[in-house]
């Protein structure tokens with residue numbers, strides 16, 4: 001049987017790549033340190049496959065066809081299409097169709113109805129945390145796209161349940177492989193709206209405290225109350241919630257938090273302590 005080898009979360013601010021030269025040296029150091037440590041932890045987990053949960057930034061889907069959740073079933077995915085990601089080493093990214101198929105089957109058995117795609121392009125939201133964490137070569141990726149961009153969104157509670165279901169899908173997958181989960185996005189930021197560029201550090205800190213405390217009801221209530229009141233980019237924290245569910249709703253450990261106005265994002269990086277079962 002497969003085992004859950006690690007659960008991780010990371011911001012994916014585009015300006016970490018396209019505006020890096022304009023980031024102050026102290027912030028460059030903070031981001032590099034956190035992303036490097038995240039990469040070290042991901043590599044230490046020795047994953048044979050990574051299930052990666054991220055939004056799609058209008059690369060695969062648009063408002064004419066916008067799934068709430070889509071699982072990438074392909075043998076191979078396209079690397080990031082953004083021109084400013086041309087230095088990214090991932091031109092083609094291997095998939096893992098058998099695990100993807102099992103995830104979808106498990107989801108359907110549990111009354112979730114994900115979309116499926118056999119041909120996805122993985123944009124900066126997928127690529128930046130892996131690239132900057134130094135994962136090269138990459139293990140195969142099973143991408144799961146959550147709609148965090150255009151409301152209405154999957155509910156916070158449903159995202160938590162998705163994570164719980166993913167952990168079961170891994171535990172019941174018949175091959176003896178190690179599977180890590182990486183969720184990307186958030187924390188607070190605001191894109192294409194009047195508050196663009198605003199970072200709500202008190203919100204981010206409180207959000208982190210709720211993940212650390214592990215009280216499911218308080219975390220869900222907090223996000224339900226606060227997400228509609230801050231910048232639209234924070235909707236991506238749903239992906240962290242799914243990771244939290246997969247980790248058993250406990251064990252959250254902050255690797256680093258960097259309030260970086262130059263990249264418009266309160267950047268957070270985290271892993272979950274899964275205990276001895278993963279080793």
Ligand SMILES: [Fe+2]
Pocket residue numbers: 012055057125185186236
């Ligand atoms: Fe994003």
